[in-house]
Amino acid sequence: MLGKKIKKLIDNSDISQTKVALELNISRPTLQRLFERDTIETALLIRLCEIFNVELSYFFTELEGVELPEVKKEVVETKDDYWKVKYLEAQQKVDTLQNEISQLKTDFIEFQKKVFDRMTIELGKDKACIESELVNNNDAEKDTIYRSIA
Structure with missing residues (x-):
C-alpha cells in the first residue's frame, strides 16, 4: 500500500508530519489520510522524493524485506x-x-x-x-x- 510506505518513510525520519504537510502544501489531516490510500497524485510523490531524497521507484517496491533508505535529517529547501x-x-x-x-x-x-x-x-x-x-x-x-x- 502506497500510503503505508509514505507513513513508514516519515516515521523513520526526523521530520515531523506537520513539517512534511507544510512542505507538501497540504494540511496534516490530509497527509494522514494519504496513509490509507493506494494512489497518490504524482506531484505529491515527486515532492516526497525531493523532501526525503529517495528515488520515485522507492514507492513502487514491496514494503516487506526492503531496507529503507537513509533519510535526510532536514527538509530540502525550496x-x-x-x-x-x-x-x-x-x-x-x-x-x-x-x-x-x-x-x-x-x-x-x-x-x-x-x-x-x-x-x-x-x-x-x-x-x-x-x-x-x-x-x-x-x-x-x-x-x-x-x-x-x-
Missing part, C-alpha cells in the same frame, strides 16, 4: 530558498572582497608614504621636487629613481 541562500553567500563574498580591496588600498597608501619619505631623505630633495620627477618621468625612469634609494 528552489526560491536555495537561490536566496546562494545570493546571500555571493553577496557575503563580494563584501569580503571589497573589504580586502579597501585594506590593500590602505596598505598601499601607507607603503607609498614610507617610500616617499625615504626618497626625500635619501635623495636630499624636497617632496615637491620628487613628486614632479615621478609625475613627469616614464615608468623606466621611475624605476631608476626607486632603485636609487633601495
